[in-house]
Amino acid sequence: MAAGGTRGRGALSYGFVAAYAALALAFGVLPALYALWLAFTTGAGGFAGLDNFTRVLGDFRFGPAVAHVALYLAIWLAALVVLVSFLAVVVHAVRVRWLSRTLRLVFYLPGAVAGASSVLLWLFVLDPTASPVSGLLRLFGFHSFVQVIVPGNLPAIFAIIAFWTGAGGWVVIMYGALNTIGAEVIEAARIDGANAVQIAWHVQLPLLRKWISYMGIMSLAAGTQLFVEPQLLSQASNAVVPNDYSLNQLAYQYAFQHNDFNGAAAISLLLLVVALALSAVFVVRGGLFGTD
Numbered sequence: 001m002a003a004g005g006t007r008g009r010g011a012l013s014y015g016f017v018a019a020y021a022a023l024a025l026a027f028g029v030l031p032a033l034y035a036l037w038l039a040f041t042t043g044a045g046g047f048a049g050l051d052n053f054t055r056v057l058g059d060f061r062f063g064p065a066v067a068h069v070a071l072y073l074a075i076w077l078a079a080l081v082v083l084v085s086f087l088a089v090v091v092h093a094v095r096v097r098w099l100s101r102t103l104r105l106v107f108y109l110p111g112a113v114a115g116a117s118s119v120l121l122w123l124f125v126l127d128p129t130a131s132p133v134s135g136l137l138r139l140f141g142f143h144s145f146v147q148v149i150v151p152g153n154l155p156a157i158f159a160i161i162a163f164w165t166g167a168g169g170w171v172v173i174m175y176g177a178l179n180t181i182g183a184e185v186i187e188a189a190r191i192d193g194a195n196a197v198q199i200a201w202h203v204q205l206p207l208l209r210k211w212i213s214y215m216g217i218m219s220l221a222a223g224t225q226l227f228v229e230p231q232l233l234s235q236a237s238n239a240v241v242p243n244d245y246s247l248n249q250l251a252y253q254y255a256f257q258h259n260d261f262n263g264a265a266a267i268s269l270l271l272l273v274v275a276l277a278l279s280a281v282f283v284v285r286g287g288l289f290g291t292d
Helices: 002-039 051-057 062-093 097-112 116-125 134-139 151-179 183-191 196-207 209-223 228-236 247-256 261-286
Strands: none
Touching (some): 062 196, 062 209, 116 151, 116 228, 151 209, 228 247
């Protein structure tokens, strides 16, 4: 019976892997290969070489879109690495069980309101005439919605929205990672005279390096796909926010406004290459696949 149970669990495991592989092939690998083919061909299907890439790189909208996404990613990733690590260590240090659980729930809940619904919620938060924090907005000199969402403020605004929706889940994950650190390691540091801050800086954070690297890779992959937030703000603000603010929006414009799917594929491929290169930096610097 034990052998039968083992075979059953093995078959179930293969079933899960097969289902994931099929979905990854259908919605990940095949679309990527199709985009690769489009990027190097013309609308008629002939070989275009690097013409599509040359055209999109020469577009006056491409440079600003790159700058917008890069600045947004820099703010967001820095906030994630610093604040998520800090919050996870603080929550882990709380010894009152109900309080620790409550804090984790509070951090996690905003992640349940994601995507377009989250942006719609923030449309009210960012409007000084309707916002629950209107006093704070006016303190910073913002008296209208248009003043808040001027393009220069958008990288920080999008980083705040992304942090609000995504940071809580990572705090919970980091909290779980901290629980894997042996109690004897922490106790040894205390015996050596380390206080709570020194333990966090010299023991806990170094042991979280791989998890921080993993968080950076996943957040980078999500951040480069910036689309919903600027698209909804563009519609809500009557184009105060341009509809080609991000690279994904620009690719959307190429595909559905100019009927140039080849140019859109070239933009997506450039975005993929850059994202993979930056992810490789996280992998190497974070020692993600190294053995301790």
